[in-house]
Amino acid sequence: MNKVLVAGKINGTVLKSKDSINFLGTVDKKTGIISDKNHDLYDKSLKNSILVFPSGIGSSVGAYTIYSIKSNDAAPLAMICQKADLTVATGCALANIPLIIISDEEFSSLENGMKISLDTENSNPIVHQ
């Protein structure tokens, strides 16, 4: 069962992380590059991706980091998570980045590099291109 937290419509390429993301500690506020050496997406930029990851973790102030990468034109086009958390939900809402929560099954079916269209108005929001 899908849950739309921030509505929107966008086409893009999946950047998938197995690890959850602590936006406050590990994402560069200006470049959107992941700086944590132990992270699945180390040294990768989130910019213009459709970011697929389990959930946000850590400080609620991470919401300000999401807003910051959007202001610096380094944010993902959209985010897709397995579990809702208020830090990512409100960060995306403020930065106006589409955000949906999907089932574990659907989450497993998304792979790095896939081209997809996301339309939160659609009952089947993810369409593979």
Place this chain on the structure above:
Amino acid sequence: MELTREEESALKGEQGETMQMAYRILVATGEATDAEKLIPIEWTHLSGVNYNTIGDAGEEFLSSISKDARVKVKTTLNPMGFDIDNVSNYGLDENFISKQLSIKNSYETMGVTPSFSCIPYEIYDIPKNGTQVAFAESNAAIHANSYDDLKTNKESAFSALASALTGKSPNSSIRKEDTPNVTINMKIKNPNELSYGMLGFFAGKVGDTSVNISGLSNMDNRQQKAMCGGMGTSGTCAKFIFGDGDSDCEKIDFDEKELQNVHDELNTAENGDIITLGSPQLGLEEITELTQKLKGRSFKKRCMVFTPRTVKVQMQKLGYTNQLERAGCEILSDCCTCLTPLINKDNVDAVTTNSIKGAFYLKNSNKVDVNLKPLSQIIEDETK
């Protein structure tokens, strides 16, 4: 979530960009917490004040929205980075000070009460039982739900701000009936505030939105605050309920082994170069008690004491400030141990504290080592 016609119009942007942003945040919060509608709230408490935590983007954002955003309900505020009365003693750079003052100014322009405190439940009158509020400071949200008969989400900085600007919050599950599926049995004998802080830290990791705790004896104010602070630090849990819970609840013991695990995770030094007290900030009751305990004694090293400004004014009148300063305490209002820029790893290797919450942030954000001790032990070891 169902919206009224007026709320829909705000979400479409018909009441301006700021209201549109606020409603977008509330809708996302509501969907994330399974709420069916928005309800009025009477008091919000905001986080996202210290320049160390929100940075340039936060400062610019607040400066920009403060041009037209105004709070609709009573709104109080978390600590900032320093105490304006003595900031010149701490060698902070000009940029930090000017950005921090800009943040302060933006909140005041929006109509926020500049309380700079993480213990709103102790310095303001508590509204009547069951009142809906929106508290972003985690220890305050948990205290409000668990001790003060108020109802709040464990808000994020943005969800609390959106509630302040609209006077509304999603009617989430935690605001209605909630039945935890986990019960933690407290088995530590003769616990002090440190044990309760560790119990909270442990419970926050295993609980979802709420948790039952059994086996608690009467706790004093300091122990209650320690437990709320510990729980708020480690997870998403917003409330604890005293008792065994339903028979089908998963039962988990908190015994010496679990206590030791938390201790080993957060205690990284045998000794501290300085001492900090107040995370959450100390209220008048704790300040009074500290003054009595320190009669005829003085600290052998620096001891920073964090307290709200309202308490600082009261303690001055009562003569406690002089007594504590004679005992070697530095009294700081408007700020707190958490992410304080006043403790810098260039000058300090390790800090002694009785706060689990303080320990977590000192270790992970200030990158200094931490030595954990209960207050009674700190006074015994560190004063003469």
